[in-house]
Amino acid sequence: MKIGYNWLNIIRQNLLPPICILCGNTGMSDLDLCHSCYRHLPGNHHCCPQCADVLDTNTPALSRCGRCTRLNPAFDRTYAPFIHHGAIRHLITSLKFGANYKNARLLGNLLADYLRKNAERPELILPVPLHQSRYRERGFNQSIEIARIVAQNLKLPLDLDSCIRHRDTPHQTTLTAKKRRHNMKQAFSVIKPVSAQHVAIIDDVMTTGSTVHELAAALKKSGVRLVDVWVCARA
16 A cells, blocks of 8 residues: 555656646645745744744744733644745635635645644644534635645644534624634534543634634643644734
């Protein structure tokens, strides 16, 4: 089986070379992204260790931001390799609203590469659930599609069954941070025991952290000790 999988990789790389999603040039390695476009991705290099919000360059490294100090989120640390604008925003938006699944593969590979170098490995990863009505409307969960790629790359178990979104919360795009927190209040339930003390939540983008805060709070209430957040980008 392993030999066959290696042959499939060889065939794909040599007969079907990756093509950059952004510009159409030949991709680098096994990514659907070329070197030039990769170099221009908006990296999130100086950020709050807890929520990954971009910090002023004068702020000391590893300093928590004012919001985390004031609100004390339920999650412990956030890993977000990119800032949510430019090409990264395009990739996420066209995945979420255009069902471009190839974007999930690229975003998942980029996220996994960053995590491999920077993050402590959890016992399992858990994508942010969608409410059933939203899932029926969209036909897929973009967080699950990204998480599948990350789980495969990092060889980590993927939990799709332990948590549900039991409240159909309205879209948060136009809401203020305060309204987002109220909107997401107690939106998640843990319906099966989570057999892990260290869990990583996966989502596509993090804006205020209200969604992952509520999910992390539910997980900790159920007995999980440490909750990290893995997102492709920080808005």
